[in-house]
Structures are given as C-alpha cells and as structure tokens.
Amino acid sequence: MSQYNNILTQIDTTSLDASFNGVNLLNGDQLKLVFDETGKSNLNITGVTFNSKGLGLAGLVQGTDFIDNAATNKVLTNLNSASSTLRSEASTLGSNLSVVQVRQDFNRNLINVLQTGSSNLTLADTNEEAANSQALSTRQSIAVSALSLANQSQQSVLQLLR
Numbered sequence: 001m002s003q004y005n006n007i008l009t010q011i012d013t014t015s016l017d018a019s020f021n022g023v024n025l026l027n028g029d030q031l032k033l034v035f036d037e038t039g040k041s042n043l044n045i046t047g048v049t050f051n052s053k054g055l056g057l058a059g060l061v062q063g064t065d066f067i068d069n070a071a072t073n074k075v076l077t078n079l080n081s082a083s084s085t086l087r088s089e090a091s092t093l094g095s096n097l098s099v100v101q102v103r104q105d106f107n108r109n110l111i112n113v114l115q116t117g118s119s120n121l122t123l124a125d126t127n128e129e130a131a132n133s134q135a136l137s138t139r140q141s142i143a144v145s146a147l148s149l150a151n152q153s154q155q156s157v158l159q160l161l162r
Contacts, residue, residue, distance in 0.1 A: 001060040008052040008059055015051045025093070026050045035103050045096050048089055055082035 025047035035041040
C-alpha cells in the first residue's frame with residue numbers, strides 16, 4: 001500500500017513539474033500556437049489535469065482497501081480507467097504534435113525559398129551587370145547616331161528641293 005501511495009505522490013509531483021516555457025499541459029494550462037503572421041492560422045491545445053485526482057486515483061487506506069475482492073477490483077477498475085485516459089490523451093497530443101511538425105517543416109521550406117529569393121535580388125553578379133550596362137550604353141549611342149543620320153537625310157532632301 002505504501003508503494004502505491006508513493007507512486008500517486010510521484011504522479012502528482014510529475015504532473016506539477018511537467019511544464020515548458022511556463023505552460024503545463026498536464027496541469028490544465030492552455031497552449032495557443034500561431035502559424036502565420038496574421039494569427040488566422042493557429043492551433044489551440046487544451047491541457048488536462050493529470051494528477052492522481054484528475055486520473056481518478058485515490059490513496060489506499062490501511063484496513064479498507066485490498067481487504068476483499070470487491071475492494072481490490074474497484075482499485076483495478078480505477079487503474080484501468082486511468083490507463084485508458086492516459087492513452088487517449090497521448091493519442092491527442094501525438095496528433096497535435098504531427099500538425100505542429102508539418103507546419104514547422106512547411107515554415108522551414110518557406111524560409112529557405114524566401115532567403116534564396118532575397119539573395120538572388122541582392123547578390124548580383126557585378127561582371128554580368130557591367131556587361132548589361134555597357135550593352136545598354138551601346139544601344140543608346142546607336143539610337144542617338146540613328147536619329148542624327150535621319151535628321152541629316154531630311155536636311156539633304158530639303159537642300160535638293162531648293
């Protein structure tokens with residue numbers, strides 16, 4: 001009996017100590033995960049109270065519990081119920097974990113794509129850009145020369161007509 005009661009105390013202590021960044025899902029806290037910058041895509045995870053009382057387990061009393069089959073079966077039923085509750089919550093948390101991992105992978109890929117795009121915009125090849133600038137300057141010079149020749153030919157035609 002003392003081992004059973006000690007285990008219940010450990011369950012209570014563990015459920016109180018199972019927090020991360022100030023959130024304890026085993027002590028009834030809620031966690032809101034936001035997946036985008038607008039806050040429209042999110043996941044709310046509602047915690048549960050999984051101390052010994054929350055699991056429906058009570059300490060054993062000397063001379064009362066385990067004195068006959070009915071008392072023993074009552075404790076076993078409570079233990080089976082607590083085990084089923086833990087399995088169900090583990091499944092729920094596992095499902096939420098899968099959603100978070102998928103979103104995390106998506107966000108990592110999105111970050112990589114955006115970083116590559118920004119690098120392509122800001123890290124230009126200076127040799128290529130110098131060649132493009134020279135080509136543009138040459139085109140502009142040719143266009144000015146063509147306009148000048150066109151203007152001279154009009155002048156020549158006018159001179160012939162005089």
